[in-house]
Amino acid sequence: MAQTAQAVHATAAAAAAASNAGAHHQHRHQQQQQQHPLDPLAVPLGISLYTRALAGVLAFDDEIWNNCAVYFSSLHRNTKTHPSLYTPLLPNMLDFFQRATKHCPWSGPLWSRYILTAEDAGWSFHNVESIKHAATNTKALDENGMTGVLDMYTAWCGFLKRTAMDPNASEDAADVAEVGLLAALEDVDLWGKRLYKDAYQGDPNFRLERILIQYLTEVKGDTDAARSHWDRLSHHALLANSYDFWLNYYLWEMVDYASRPKASSPTPPTPSTGGKSARVPTLATGVLQRALTQKMLDWPERIMEVYLQHCNDYEQPDTLHYALDTVHKTRRIVAKRREREKAAAAAAAAAAYTTETQPQTEQTQDQVVADSMQDATAPGSPSNGKRKRDETAEDAGEAASKKAKSVEASVDDAVSQESKSKRDRENTSVMVTNFPPDVTQTAVRRYFKEYGHINNLILHQEADHKSSSALIEFRSPEDADSALLRDQKYFNQSQLSVKPGTRLTVFVSNYPPTADEAYLRRLFAHCGDVFNIRWPSLKYNAHRRFCYMSFRDMDAAYKATLMDGTLVEDQYKLQSKFSNPSHKKDREGAVAEGREVRVKGVHPATQENDLRSVFGKYGKVTTVRLLTNLSGQHVGTAFVVFETKEQAENALELDKTKFKSQLLEVELSKETNYRPSATMRGDPSSRDPSLAPSGDGDIAMPDEPGNTQQKDQKPTPAEIQARTMAIMNIPDTINDARIRALAEKFGSIVKLVLRPDHAGAVVEFADASTVGRAALGLEGFEIVPHHKLRTGNVKELYKEKSEQQTDTHKAPKMSWMPPPPTVRRPVLGRGGSKRGGLGFVAVAKKEKE
CATH class of the missing domain: 3.30.70.330 (RRM (RNA recognition motif) domain)
Structure with missing residues (x-):
């Protein structure tokens, strides 16, 4: 399967390269009429490669279909003026778009090009209308929101307008076009209201309205009706704040002004009348004046520039005076607005910089739970035993030197792999509820993929089997914020609820070692619905004992934090806190603070008091621990903890010094957290397996005689x-x-x-x-x-x-063919424009969860 996927992607890449070569071939053919002997092969190769790509798994990728459509359309256009040998190889574009819309019915651009191609081929009105009906009858056209719907209807309305403007059109063509244009506007509005209810604001590019206005102006000659449409649109909040809308409105008024015939006076002017009356575009001036009254206009500077230039060219002095005063006042207002926006942007940038500089790794939270866990261990708990800093000798026959080398060699790999997985799940996740009960992960990923890369997706069906919910983790907080735009939007017939995933996850530790997911769900059942429990990997530290519990709502998570400090089974003092990767400073221990040194080469007869007296010359020693094996004999390694970091650094002077006939190796301890195995012997009560982190971030382990x-x-x-x-x-x-x-x-x-x-x-x-x-x-x-x-x-x-x-x-086999390039697996779905965000805004939240 992987080889097939790579082959299909390689085919698509080769097709794109071949299409570029074919375009270059056409350019040379037209400009120089000279061809390289190998150039004619580029076009047939491109056609065959695209055909092969669209016959496989990429047949459901609308981006590939659109690329292929552009390639074939360019070849067809070139063959009309420069026929060539490959002309018979080109597919019929109507058949091509029929296949494309069948495989990707959600793609508005494909439906749009299908209608345009049918019009170009001279299809009858009823045949083109059948394409439009096929598009509206598919249930997938609004899968990307209103984008595909508007693309298709724009092509349909353009066809109606051009049909009515055709000099050879029938007498009723204009009436049919008018009815069709008004019906299209109504259909799109009802479609948007059905999908987004009151959140639907219309098309920000008002494409259908512009087609209707052009029809009324040029075909019907009813400028008053067209002007009423402009006026109605100007009261729409989405368009009233767009400078592009006001400029189009102004240009239409100027075209109408220029098309009016000049009024001729029946009698010549007399001195009493004071001369000829000036002809000015008053309505166009009024459009610009109305535009400047919009407080949230996106580019007022451009409107002011056009307004002054217009008054200078067409208006009387008094109107020009008024324009100068208006622009002067508006500039002051806009300057203050820009200052506020600049200050807000600077504050947002500073906040983003602060967020980026804070540690955001889950591993940090795992390793630095030290200080809080030292107090969290209940009296009499097995976790109170003496810790062991490195993996102890499991067998007397094992060579300690080989073991130390293998562990130290693996530390760098473990640290590097953990550092690569830096993630901040709590701030990059969203909780989505009210999905259909039979929704699949693929469908959810396709629905949200345009908002950003999805790192992880957890999908659960509700207990009543009437809906499903998902916890979606994105790559960045910005992606998660953009996904909130889907709140109150529709997935098929289900209205979704999309909420931030912050303060839904609780960090839980120091529970009984044998606790599984069912145990923890029972323990926290009174708090609320537990959506998911995430367990840490033990691959690099087999002694971890904590988890992350994600609740369905913030109230349940808050109740779970109230269990912090609860005594479980009379010996485990539970820790339950909101998960926050930025709380590194609250949980640092001796290793993280640089107060601990590691001493190697310790003489077997050395006691803790001996090391305390030697290292005590450099500062106050708080703890001395000798690493011992299962028989109680130390293995030549010790850890000394000082009161301050400076004292520990001063103790490094003992490195390479002789103590009891052996050279000591003294270095600062490093946070490796690498313990790839866990060993248990004899009676389970003699050792607490999978111990929780101790006060200094390591593993507290009792002695075993x-x-x-x-x-x-x-x-x-x-x-x-x-x-x-x-x-x-x-x-x-x-x-x-x-x-x-x-x-x-x-x-x-x-x-x-x-x-x-x-x-x-x-x-x-x-x-x-x-x-x-x-x-x-x-x-x-x-x-x-x-x-x-x-x-x-x-x-x-x-x-x-x-x-x-x-x-x-395994070494690859030698072959005369070069190895294929690394490519991504194909994704069933479609690319294209960003989903959502067109013609609607998020509904204001009624309640703050």
């Missing part, structure tokens, strides 16, 4: 292998506690290692017979919707990931 019995009676590798199994296809949002809860139903667990980077977990049971029962019970288990587990051995778990990596980086 060594098991003397296991030291004395160590199992053989064969015995460990016999009682160990792998669980695969685990989503990277599932923590180790939930996997343990599933596995321990089949027997006692000695050790569980969660590996989100391999989409699985390794489970060692106490009894080898338990492995078989667990494999049968967990095979095909649906841990989350549409995600079933698989079981196997450890080699299969790691082999599966390595094979995927091998396939991904």
Whole structure:
């Protein structure tokens, strides 16, 4: 499928290139009458490539159809004066547009060109009218709002006007055109009112009205009726503030003025009369005067310039004096208005700059929850135990140096990948309700795609099965703001409600480790309807325990924040706050503040007090932690926290110094947050898996004393292998506690290692017979919707990931053909002009949610 998509896109790109070559060929043919031997192939190639592209998945892309229409139309026009060998290859344009409108019935430009082509081909009135009826009968013409409707009706009204103005037209052609023009205006108005109700303001370009006015002026000769239409339009708010409307109105009056015959006096003037009376375009002057009275005119400077020039050319001195006074007063008013607009623009730019400079990453909120979480941990909670700063040794036989190198080598990749996913979902999302119950994600994306790139879309059908709702995340806050224009607009027959997604999402942490989505929905059920729960990926930190809960309305989200500090299951002090990525400063810890140093090469006999006395010479030491393994022996790494950043930087002088016969390596700790695995051993009460972040942004983990019995009676590798199994296809949002809860139903667990980077977990049971029962019970288990587990051995778990990596980086086979360029997948839908925004404005909100 991917190869087919690439081939189709490559075809479209090649067709565009061939069409450019064909146009260049025609230009050279007309200008120089000389052709390169290969030039004649460009046009047949372009025709065949467009034909192939429109026969595939791109047949539903109206932008491709419009490009092809322009290409074929240009070739047809050129062949009328310069016939060539490829003339028989050109398709019939009427058949072409019939296919185009059948595949893309929402495209107004295609319907418009279809009507124009039929008129150019000499079709009868009834045949052209049948095209118009076919367009109005399709249910997709208003899918882009009123844009397609107005495009089609403009072509239809233009056909009526030209038919009436034809000198060879029948006697009733003028009457038919008048009836058709008035009916078209009425139909468009009713169509807009049906879609947008009172929000519909008409066509800002008043195309149909201009055609009607031209018809009344040139065909009927009824300038009074035409002037009444201009006057009616001038009271329309959408047009009254447009300088373009007033200039067109003024030009029409000037044309009418110039077309009037000069009145001849029956008697010559006498000295008593004072001479001939001047003939001035008073009505045109009045149009410009009315334009300057509009307080919100978009370009008053242009109107003032035309007004003064007009009075200088045609009016009497007293009218020119009045014009000078009016322009002088208006300029002062406009200058103050421009100052206010400039100040508002500067304030908006400053606010936008402030927003851009603030951290907007979800990872920041994950990592810096430190300080608040230190107070949030309830007394007696397992989260109060001693933390471990790096992944501890899982086996005494593992080489600590190899492990440290692998972790450090992966840190940069993890940080770089997390930094690429900077997103501010809370300020770039909108909540859309009242979609039809059977709406699809594709339809929703097509409806909103012209407002900006959609990063994510969550679509849920309501419990009553009468409607659906969607939470749509855009790329930027500006895109989300523009999508609000769809509020109170219609999707088919459903009137949508589009509201900002701000203050709908709550950051929740420190809940029980085994809590799943159903548990959290029950916990917050009294607050309101939970629309969606977003879990973090554990791929780069298997110890994360938090989520983002999006509620349907702000009241429910506010009630959820009131649960902050609630004691859950008598030991977990829940944290529930509004999600806000800009709150980085409130949650920084020792690592983020630069107050912690990492010390390597520590002698095995070193105690915490020894390090405290050595580093205490550079400042007040608040915390000293030695990294230990499962047996309680430290592995040569320690972390020292100072009271200030300056003290920590001064302690760097100890780098490369000798302490107890070993050279120390001292450096500032870095925020890597990279822990790709989580390990649980023995009784689950001895260790709290998937711990919440501690006070300094790391993972608080209690000490685990060594098991003397296991030291004395160590199992053989064969015995460990016999009682160990792998669980695969685990989503990277599932923590180790939930996997343990599933596995321990089949027997006692000695050790569980969660590996989100391999989409699985390794489970060692106490009894080898338990492995078989667990494999049968967990095979095909649906841990989350549409995600079933698989079981196997450890080699299969790691082999599966390595094979995927091998396939991904497999060297391409040598070929005489160059590799195809990287292209996007085709999108079923249409391009074209921006949806919405034509002839209507957003309805004012009655209530502030």
